[in-house]
Amino acid sequence: MSDGTKLEAMSTRATIAAEVEQIAKEQNKRLAPLADDLILLDSGLDSLCFAILVARLEQRLGFDPFSAAEDVYFPVTFGDFVRFYDEARQ
């Protein structure tokens, strides 16, 4: 894989997916398949799960795009969520 940007994007996605699966397991949540068009509200995760997810991602990636953002923004789909982190990372 020669495209460095693509590699980074994939690793962000993989990181997020791994954390989401771990949290769903800990919280006994039935998780929908993590497709890009999955609506987050239908994912099976509740607001506490997302709070945990953002905190763990901050610990792992070193940043929290939600608190860094100037505008209040909440991603709608899983794909939006990954893109939000990807854009903050660049």
Added chain:
Amino acid sequence: MSEVFLWDVDRKAALSGLITGTYLGGEREALSGRSVLIATQGQLATALALIELDGVVRRFVICPSDVPAAQLPSIIATAEIDGIVSDRAIPGLGELVRGPCIAPSRDPEPSAGEPADRFATEWVLLTSGTTGTPKLVVHTLEALTGAFAGRAQPLAGVVWATFYDIRRYGGLQIFLRAVTGPTSLVLSNLEESPSDHLNRLAQCGVTHISGTPTHWRRAIMNPAAKVFQPQYVRLSGEIADQAILDGLKALWPHAKVGHAYASTEAGVGFEVVDGREGFSASLLDAAHGELRMKLEDGSLHIRSDRVASRYLGEAAPALASADGFVDTGDMIERIEDRCYFRGRRGGIINVGGSKVHPEEVEAVINRHPKVRMSLVSAQKSPFTGAIVVAKVVLNGSAAAADPAAVAQTESEIRQLCQQHLARHKIPALMRFVSSLHVTGAGKLARGHA
């Protein structure tokens, strides 16, 4: 009775030396009837000054050495200080106070005898909040000694020690128990290593010893703890969870382990000696001598003859309600016939509208055998306002383990939390750290007052 000593690291003082001698030179008389700030570097000099000046001065303010110099001007103004006993080099102190400034001597000198005038000295303690200026809490000697005055004479051979600074309420209690006993007392010293201190406790033959749960968690993990064999171990000042009570009992099966409830304002409340965390709800239901306790909005309220008199200062709030109860701010949950401490009212974390006391989460984490101590706090969250996070100190061998073993421990702690805590109380993050900051009062430093 054999000679009774106050022991510091490099010297000891015999109480009998104060019968005919003084550590305040020929100047003690100059302090008669004054409001005196006692701000010495070490605890022993303060201990001796307290004994010498009770009844001689109108008021003394007992100032621990960790009180920042920047806070002294307001303390001096509020307490109308017009005399000082200090061996510390505090710039500008002399200009703030009109009156004698006495540096205590290392050895007793012959005394000219007691000053003629006697005063009912006000004993003023500083609260140990982690933020803001301390409050000045006025006690009488009667209130301070109310938990033990008039009790049976101490058994021969009792030697007290405390991890507390005797200039804080918890330590002052032990100091007063010792000198009114009288029994010898071993003082702690900031410049001494924990191992050296434990060895000194053994060498001095300490039988009775007190400290906060944080003091004890640090002590029992130290191999040197095994060198001494206390008969009585006392915890106070923070919530004594089952893990630390069991840990102490395992280390010293023959010792009596008791946890006491006390605060600077409410005084000594009660002691629990059945080996279990919390206390019997019968204490709430019935009168026990002077002691009355009740719960209001979950907070423990106490009235007794050990309660402090008032706060000093014109703008100071009332210390007790009109009917004499002190609101301790310590939150209690009653489950059938037992009451459990859940934490401080000001320390509650709000996770999406659900409340969490950091201390109840710490108590669960601390049950894991590899955990030495833990600190739970809030982290801001865009989704729930706050989430719960934990810093965890593992014990010696576990702390040195490889990352895979630490990850396994984290997973075990998480399982323990899932068994015992509602999901919003389980730490979202756990950080493994080598130590936690402890305040001068021997308590875990928390972000709130």
